[in-house]
Amino acid sequence: MKDATQRRRTCHGAWCRIFAPLALAGLVCLALAPVPYRPARAQTSDRPYIGIARSIAARPATRVAFPIEVGQVPRNSFVRVRGLPPMATLSEGHAIASGVWAVPLSALADLTITLPATMAGRADVIVTLVNPDGLALVEAKCTLVIAGPPAQPPPPPPFDRQRALQLLEKGNEQLVQGLVASARQLYELAADMGLAEAAMALAATYDAAELDRPHLRGVQPNPKEARRWYERAHALGAYDAKRRLERLGGS
Numbered sequence: 001m002k003d004a005t006q007r008r009r010t011c012h013g014a015w016c017r018i019f020a021p022l023a024l025a026g027l028v029c030l031a032l033a034p035v036p037y038r039p040a041r042a043q044t045s046d047r048p049y050i051g052i053a054r055s056i057a058a059r060p061a062t063r064v065a066f067p068i069e070v071g072q073v074p075r076n077s078f079v080r081v082r083g084l085p086p087m088a089t090l091s092e093g094h095a096i097a098s099g100v101w102a103v104p105l106s107a108l109a110d111l112t113i114t115l116p117a118t119m120a121g122r123a124d125v126i127v128t129l130v131n132p133d134g135l136a137l138v139e140a141k142c143t144l145v146i147a148g149p150p151a152q153p154p155p156p157p158p159f160d161r162q163r164a165l166q167l168l169e170k171g172n173e174q175l176v177q178g179l180v181a182s183a184r185q186l187y188e189l190a191a192d193m194g195l196a197e198a199a200m201a202l203a204a205t206y207d208a209a210e211l212d213r214p215h216l217r218g219v220q221p222n223p224k225e226a227r228r229w230y231e232r233a234h235a236l237g238a239y240d241a242k243r244r245l246e247r248l249g250g251s
Contacts (some may be wrong), residue, residue, distance in 0.1 A: 046072055047072055047138070048071065048072045048073055048077075048129055048137045048138050049070065049072060049138060050068065050069070050070055050079075050127055050129055050138055050139070051069035051070070051071075051140070052067075052068050052069070052127055052140045053067075054141075054142060054143065055142070055143045056142060056143070056144055056145070057145050057147070058115055058144060058147070059115070059147050060115055060116065060117050060118065060119050060120060060146060060148070061115065061116070061117035062114075062115055063112050063113070063115075064112060064113050065111075066090070066111045066142075067108065067110070067111055068111060068127055069108070070105060070129055073105060073129065075132070076131075076132040077105065077129060077130060077132060077137070078102055078105065079102070079103045079105065079108060079127060079129055079130070080096075080100065080101070080102055080103075080127070080128045080136075081093075081101045081102075081103060081125060081127055081128075082099065082100045082125070082126045083099055083123055083124050083125040083126050084099040084100070084101065084113070084125060085099070085115065085116065085123045085144070085146070086099065086116070088113055088114065088115050088116060088119070089113070090103060090111060090113055090114075091107070091110070091111055091112040091113075092107030092110075092111060093107060113144075119146050120146050120147065120148040122143055122146070123143070123144040123146065124141060124142075124143055124144075125141070125143070126139055126140075127139065127140045127142065159193060159194045160193065161195065163193065164193040164194065164195035164198060165190075165195065167187075167189050167190035167193075167195075168187065168190045168195060168197055168198045170186050171183040171184075171185075171186030171190070171201060172201070174186060175201075175205070175215075175216075176215060178215045180205055180216070180219050183201075183205065184202055184205055187199075187202035188202055191233075191236075194236060195236070196236035196237050196238040196241075197233075197238065199230075199232045199236055199238065199241075200229075200230070200233040200238050200240065200241060200244075203227075203228075203230040203232075203244070204226075205219070206221055206222040206224075206225040206226035206229065207221060207244065207248070208221035209247065223248060227245065227248055230244050230248070231245065
């Protein structure tokens, strides 16, 4: 009995010494074997939603894009837009109250807002998805940031006829002395102030027929400039400007 037990122990030890390393190696291989990749399944929501920009910058008297995205929408639903500035309009849908519009789903992707010219500041616009029974399903908020209108240039000063006549007189004095360049500068200043007589005088300094004077001999005419200033004089109401233009003809 004792010998048999001893033999079994000896045999078991031998088997352990042979197969235990093999079993351990197998476990290691299984642990290191690559695991097949399984992509994670996207988590999709079955609830209605609205996608819209949180803030939109705009200017008065302009049209600005106002796209709205919706999903998981029951049939025959629509979008209600509230909080629009007074007199603002949407490119699609219809107004149901002041600043409130109902918009069909088919028009949401290309929706635009046309803003009034007098609008400036901020407007909180609320977009609501409404089902056919009139129940609100989900809401989203967008802030319109509307810049003020561009600064207008100051109005031109009133026509100072007395000052323009003084410039014209000084120009005549310069012209009599043969100082044509100085005279032209004074005439142009007075013409820019709206004095028709000054525009006529300036045109004459380029008109060959008007340069036939002893103190203006040698001044080269310029029919193109003469026509330009005669046209300006005509626009300002000079009586004789049209006749001189006809005299210039096609020159």
